[in-house]
Amino acid sequence: MSGYYNRKMTTEEAKRIDIREWQRNNDLQNGNSGELSWRNSRTKEITGSISFEVKTDCLVFSYRAKRHNDQHWQNYKVIAPLTYTSCNYGNSRVWFMCPRCSKRVAILYVNTQIACRTCQRLNYASQQKTKGMCQDQDRMNKIRQKLNWPLYQDVLFRTKPKGMHYKTFYHLVKEHDFYELSYWESFGATMPSLFAKLNDIKQSLKRAANK
The missing domain is CATH 1.20.58 (Methane Monooxygenase Hydroxylase; Chain G, domain 1)
Known part of the structure; x- marks a missing residue:
C-alpha cells in the first residue's frame, strides 16, 4: 500500500505574523522593538521566537534557525518592507511586502525564511x-x-x-x-x-x- 499522500503544512499550523494586529494595537511606532514567540496550543510550550525592530518603512526580524537536514544553527536577518493603501475617511491600511516575491500581503509566515503563504507553499x-x-x-x-x-x-x-x-x-x-x-x-x-x-x-x- 502506498500509504498517505504527501501533506503540506497549512496556514493554521504555521507560525504567522499578521500586520493588521500590529496596526490595531498601535505597535508600528518607529523604534519599537521586542520579541515574538509562539506556543504549542496543547502543551503551551514555546515552539519558536524571533526578535523584531520597527523602522519607518519596514520591520526587521532577527532569529536563529536550522536548515533542512542541517544540525547547525544559523543567524538570519530579514527585512520586511511596509506599504500603505488609502481607506475611507482619510485612514490608511498597512501591508507587508513579501521579502521573497514583493507581493503585498497582510500575513507573513515564519519557517527557515519569512515569506508569504505562496512562497512558503502553504495550503489553507x-x-x-x-x-x-x-x-x-x-x-x-x-x-x-x-x-x-x-x-x-x-x-x-x-x-x-x-x-x-x-x-x-x-x-x-x-x-x-x-x-x-x-x-x-x-x-x-x-x-x-x-x-x-x-x-x-x-x-x-x-x-x-x-x-
Whole structure:
C-alpha cells in the first residue's frame, strides 16, 4: 500500500505574523522593538521566537534557525518592507511586502525564511482537506478499475475479476477500503465550512431582498 499522500503544512499550523494586529494595537511606532514567540496550543510550550525592530518603512526580524537536514544553527536577518493603501475617511491600511516575491500581503509566515503563504507553499486547511479527499477518491477509483468495479457509486457486489489471484484480490480490496474510509472522513470534515458558506450566501440574499 502506498500509504498517505504527501501533506503540506497549512496556514493554521504555521507560525504567522499578521500586520493588521500590529496596526490595531498601535505597535508600528518607529523604534519599537521586542520579541515574538509562539506556543504549542496543547502543551503551551514555546515552539519558536524571533526578535523584531520597527523602522519607518519596514520591520526587521532577527532569529536563529536550522536548515533542512542541517544540525547547525544559523543567524538570519530579514527585512520586511511596509506599504500603505488609502481607506475611507482619510485612514490608511498597512501591508507587508513579501521579502521573497514583493507581493503585498497582510500575513507573513515564519519557517527557515519569512515569506508569504505562496512562497512558503502553504495550503489553507480547507484546501488540504479538499485536496486529500480528491486524491483519495482518485486512488480508490484506480483500484476499482483494476477490480472491474463501478466508479463514483456504491459497490454492492465485491466480485473478484476472472483470472486474478485471491492474494492479489484481497490486497487490492484492503487498499481500496483504506482510501474509501479516508475519502469519507475528509468529506465529512469539509461539511462545517460548506454549511457556513451556504449560510453566508443565504444571509446575503436575505439582506438584499429586504433592501
